[in-house]
Amino acid sequence: MPRGPKGEKRPADVIGNAVHVMRIATGEVDEAAPVDDGKDPAAKALGKKGGAARAASMTPERRAEIAKAAAAKRWGKT
Known part of the structure; x- marks a missing residue:
């Protein structure tokens, strides 16, 4: 739909x-x-803050590792 x-x-x-x-x-x-998506608006706001803070504190190498692992998981399905 x-x-x-x-x-x-x-x-x-x-x-x-x-x-x-x-x-x-x-x-x-x-x-x-x-x-209404059924989620608490306060929790959504905190989740956005946490994701931005995590990305800011990570090194580019660590972000690349996580992205490679996610891509392998996504495309590795048969």
């Missing part, structure tokens, strides 16, 4: 998409409603 820019589900067929656009235009469906 296609997804919109905020991760919301969109109709896959042309007619269903046209009906969805019509409902947005007439106000039946609110397009600007935020999508």
